[in-house]
Amino acid sequence: MRTYFSLPRRARYALIASGIALAGGAGWLAQAQVGGQRGIAAVAASRDIQVSDIEVDVRGDTGVEAREKAWKEAQVKAWEKLDGPNLSDSQIYGMVSAIVVQRERLGPKRYIATLGVIFDRQKANSYLGDDGMSRRSAPMLLLPVTMSGGTQLIYEQRNPWQRAWAEFQAGQSSVNYVRPSGAGGESLLLTYGQTNRRSRVWWRDILDSFGAADVLIPIASLRYSYPGGPIEGTFTARHGPDNAYLDSFTMRAESPEQLPAMLEQAVRRFDAVFQVALADGTIKPDPTLNVKTGDLNPEIARLVELGRRLKAQDEALAQVASQPTEASGGAISAAPINTPPPEGSVALYTVQFQTPDASSFGSVLAAVRGTPGVRSTGVRSTAIGGTSVMTVSYSGSIAQLAEALRGQGFTVQQGATALLISR
Template sequence: MLFRRSAAIIAAAFLVLAGLGGAVIAQMESGERGILPIDSSGTLEITGIQVDVGGKDADSARYAGWRIAQREGFKALWAKTNKRPASEAPNLSDSTLDGLVSSIVVEREQIGPNRYIATLGLLFDRARAGELLGFAGQIRRSAPMLLIPVLVSGGTATSVELRNPWQRAWAQFRTSQSPIDYVRVSGLGVDPLLVNAAQTRRPGRGWWRNILDLYGAANILVAEVRLDRLYPGGPSKALFVGRFGPDGETIGSFELTAKDGNDLPRMMSEGVQRMDDLFAQALAAGIVRGDPDLIIQLPPPPVEEEEEAPTAPVIQPTVVQVLVTERGDAGAVAQSVAQIRGLAGVIWVTQAALPNGGANLSVNFRGDASALGSLLTSRGWAVTNRGGVLYVTRGAAPGIAPVPPPGQSQ
C-alpha cells in the first residue's frame, strides 16, 4: 500500500513538472523571440554628442542644448565621412540644420531648473545631407551577407533563439553608412530553426546553400561575443570575434568592458560599430566577398544530341543595371528588390539607394539586359530599356501614377 502511494506521488510530481515546463516553453515562444531590424536606408546617424548648457528655465536650456547638438553633430558626421578634422567642416545655419535633421535620439539626459546636460544622437536625412557631406547618396557595397549574431554567456551560445542584448544592438544598428550589405534576421518565423548558434559551427556547404538561397545572400558573417559577468548586474567583460564564411574564418577580435548592467547596452552598441569596421576592413582587403560555391546555380538547358545541329552555347552571366523608379516607402522598395532577387536566372543582386527614392541594383543575370527586361515584363513590371539600363516600375510605366482601386479616392 505504501509503495502504491509513493508511486502515485512521484507520478503526480512528474505531471506538475511537465506542465511547468510546457508553460515555460510556451512563454519563451510567445514573447521572447523576434527583434525586427530598423529601417535605416534613408538616414545618416551620429551618436555620442555631449551638451551642457544653461538657460532661464528648463525648456530654454533643453532647446539650446539641442541646437548645439545639431551643429556639433553635423561637424562630427562630416569629419567621420571625409576622414578630416571637424574644425574643417562647414558652418551651417540653424535653419539649414533644421531641414537636414530628421530626429534627435536622447541617449542620456539630466534636466534641471535652468540647466541641461545630455548625451544625444542625431539622424540626418540622407538625400538632403548627402551633397553637403561630400557624396551623392550612393555607396559601393558588398554582395549581400547573411549576418548571424551569436552571444555566448554562461557557457550557452544563442543567436536569435531568444532575445538578447547582442541581437538587439544589431537590430538597432543603422546600416546605411556601412559598405556591407547586411541581411539581418529578426528571429520570427523559421529564423530560430535555420539561423541559430549551432548552425554557425556546421561547415557543410549543402545546407548553407539552401539557407543563403532562402535569405537572398551570397555568404555568411558571424558576429560572436563572449560575455563574462563578475556577478548578475555587475561589471562585465566581453570578447568580440568576427568570422567569415561557412568555415568560420576569423577576421579579427577586440575586448570591451561595461561597468554594470545598465552600461551593457552601451558596450554592445560600441561592439557593433567596431565589428562593422572589422568587416569593412576585410571587404577592402578582398576577404569578405560572395562565394559562387554557396550560390545555387541553375542547370544549363539540355542540349539535344543531333548530328547536324550545333551544340547550344552556355549562357554566360552578365551584370545588368536596374533602376527601380517607384517612389514608395522603404518597405515597398525592399519588397520590389526581393522579387527581383527571386527571379529565375538571377544569381545575386547588390543594392544602392537612390537620392529620391527607389533603388539602384546591379543584377548578375544569366542572359543580357533584353532577356531580363522580357522576364520582368512577363511578371507584370513596366520596363524601359535605355542603352542597356533597365528602368522598372511595378504595375505602371515609369513616371505614370498607378490607377487606384475602385472605392478609393485619388
C-alpha cells in the first residue's frame, strides 16, 4: 500500500521555483567555465626568413632620423647574421619585407632598440640558396603549461606564457606547430591533467580534433621572489602521450616588466630544442596513436576471415562424414586418419602449437608454411602465452604431415584428429 502526502500550494510553487533556480544556476556555472577572456589567436605563420635580436643604438639630428638610420643599420646587420654574400645596402633593403620592433626607446636625438628583420624568402633564396628550407614535421599540438603559485594553467585563462607562444613567428621553424587559441571549450579539453594521461583513446580523440599527429609540452615554472622583484623560470621540454623528457634550462627576469622578454627568449630556445629533437629522430609521431578503437589490422582481419571460412569447411566435411552410406550398411563412416586423400587433392588438418610470445607465433607459422607438401595455413585461434590453433591444408595423410613437421625440427604429438607441435 502506498501513502501519498499532499503539499500546500505555496510549498509546491516554492519547489518549482527552486528547481528553475538550480537549472539556471547550472547553466550559469557551465557558461562561467568557458566564458570570459580566454582565447589568444596565434599569429599567421610566415615562411619568410626572420632574424631576431638585432641591437641598434643610433644618434641623429632628430629622434625620427635616428630611428630611420637604426632600421637601415639593422637590415644590414641581419643580412650579415645570415652569412649572406656581400651586397649593396639598396639590394639588402629591397629584400626586406618587414621590421619587427622587439624593444625600443626613442629620445630627442637617439634611438635604442632590439629589432627583428624579415626577409622575403623568394628574393633572399636567390642569394642564400635553399639554406634554412628544411622539411617540416608532422603537425604537433602545442600545450604550453604555466606553473606558478601551486597552480598549473594552459588555456584556463590568458597568461603571459600562452601569449608568448601565440605571438611566436613559427613559419621559419621546421616544427609544424598546431597552436589552439584556448577559446570556448578548448580550455576544458586541453588541461594540465591531460598531459599526464596515457590513454591512447583520449589522445587520439584530442589530436584528431585539432588535426595533429603528436603533442609538444613546453612547461614554464615561474617563481616570484617578492611582488615587483625578480622572477626565476625553470623551463622543461616534454613531448608525446607519455610526457617524455627532452631538455630543460633556467632563465631570470629582474622585474615583472622584463617577464615578456624572458618568455619570448624562452620560446625561441624551446623551438631550437624541438628542432634538434626532430632532426635526430627523437620527436616523431607515436605509432601507438594510429591504432583506432574498433579497427583491426588488415592482416589480422584477413586471418580472421580465413579462419571463419576454414571453420565452415570443417563443419561441412563433418556433416558429410556423419551421413550413413550404402557401403557401411547404414552406419556412420569415418575414414582412417592415416589414409591419404585422393591423388591430386589435399586434406585439412588441425595443428595446435605453443606460443609463449608474439615472435614464436610468427616463427611457427612461417616454419609450418615452409613445410614440403603444405599448401596453405589458417589461424583458428591465437593465444599469446598459451596454445594457439591453426588449420593446415596438406597433400597427404596426418601421419605424413606429422613426419614432415618433424623434419622441420618440431616435436610432434599425434592425436586422433589433430597434431600438437612444439620446439
